[in-house]
Amino acid sequence: MRSRQRRAAAAVVSTAVAALLLAGCSNTASPQEDSATASFPLVIFAAASLQGSFDELAEEFEAEHPEYPVDPIVYDGSQALATQIVDGADVDVIAFANEPSFEPVTDAGAADESTIFATNTLQIAVAPGNPKEIDSLSDLASDDLSVVLCAAEVPCGAASHTLLDDAGVSVTPVSEETNVTSVVTRVKNGEADAGLVYATDVAAAGDTLEGITPANADAAVNRYPVAVSNNAPSPEAAKAFVDYVLSDAGQKILASYGFGAP
Template identity: 60%
Template structure:
């Protein structure tokens, strides 16, 4: 299927990404098969958790329905990149006849606009409820969106903290280069709420269309500081340093996910949403620093 221009990636990069995902998926599938075989040998038929000749499970953790096949296209907020790549790999391992396409990541407002304009997505995962509402109001949800995670903001800066940032007040200093998400993007809207609650006005050196772009500039030492999600700095490791600003706990982004109306693969889309909401899916998200919805 043809993705919008902003989602196009080089064919070699896509092939490489798919190869890495397939390799990981096969490893997970092999491990799952071995565990299943051991379990079947150790439990008699009819025992709790035993798998008989008619008992199978799917990637949703429920009784299996039709085998998931074909392709699945997911649009997700940029802050979900690491977690959703992991979820997609695991979901493919559980459903080996299904091909999860390289997930399209961007700012939620950008993705919502693309979906409303006809982008061929099966699932949409937004970093806020506002942009999911845009898609819902356009009549493009197959089912009501469901919250699956939450996130909070931190102040990130290059290693060594060259700007000497100790709190939100420092972001107002004229001699500091501060990067923020644009106001229409979930991380930007949250940043504005956080700054407004502190009675502060910040003039950023640039406003980015997704949180990944903000973090990239900080990691490249092109900015003294910026507001990003706690999950982003967790994934960045030693490439950035960070502090939790005052009031962060009062500014929380809640993430909704939904199957889209007109999805090319509605069965797989619904199953993926169920997997994200499942105990296994929630454990993966927690491992990447996301909090409960």
Template identity: 55%
Template structure:
């Protein structure tokens, strides 16, 4: 596995753009269509948030959310893709967007850590990161450019082990899919992915997982044609109502 120099961003400090974790949705209901780019690990939670937001704000339409690795989404925005809101799984890829003046300050809204996904029942007896150094196991990881890959490298390097992955994927969903299908014996994914997968996989906790906490930021983009609607969705994610949804999907508080 390529060893990236960048370490995982822990304790991310982000400037809030007129909103806070305790903010409630605005009293005047916005309307219009909303385009959201979000990290792949947010798929279940953000689908639910979008549905709830539309129900709370008649006249709004959250278009099908674009999910992918945060690095992929940031690159698309830098290359001119149009969106109203961007939710990243880390601050490094969010900074690419804000540093390019495509958005103002971002707000942290959730945290996540890694677990090892294995086949149901853990038939190969994986007990932790050390088990993944076994050359007979087929291991899949995220590529280092995306947040789950950066976090994986941080934990593997801290453990002092060498893992040779069979493949490196562009997002965490692809890693989980290979474990589900039996193409891989194990993969490093977020704890929220393990929860969402139900009985399709078994999760093996990583004792040192807290050494690589991913902090998720969200921002409304500068070129949004409907800034009021974009800000309202960001506020909804940050509100107690939005935070309850995220917690139900296994995300930690920011």
């Protein structure tokens, strides 16, 4: 009788221990599984001139890849974005407006090789109807005009100086902005008579701006690089997005906004 009782008690203990072990294994595996399957929203830093096109690219990408949600894209001058990335900002995809602005990112080890995905050229942005009758870059040197440019350290500013130097024109701007969007805004608001901006910005402005293409526009062609960050929280999603930008579908969207082929 006592022997049967001891065997029964042992069986109960054994069952309880097995249950605890199973529970322990389950609790240990669960966080690992959660970590492996966790989905982090894709973080993209992009040059200000890419805003319209990248918003559409992100929308179409999410429709094609619902497993990869995209955070609202962070837009600013490439130089400002590079500073944030070098300082340790979490980012998955980096898309800038020229190659030199990408160098601090690679120098800091935040990204390796980039791929050129688009090109862009400059236009003189003026008010609709061109009330100041601006025809060429040389007109921008007039003391009677207020001209706004991008700061020299940002891509649109570097391209502007290249274009003006090539034409032998010296311009004293009323202000130098940290990104091309600010130049567009100042001309649109009547705060400046003219500004040098990307052709894509004039196209995006619709009937609120008019663009004049300088005779030497090809002297300053910006090549846009894109890369996956070495510290990307969502590297698979980042690679999928870059692949989409480079795909025929992505290139078609970029072309619709006036960007040239790589």
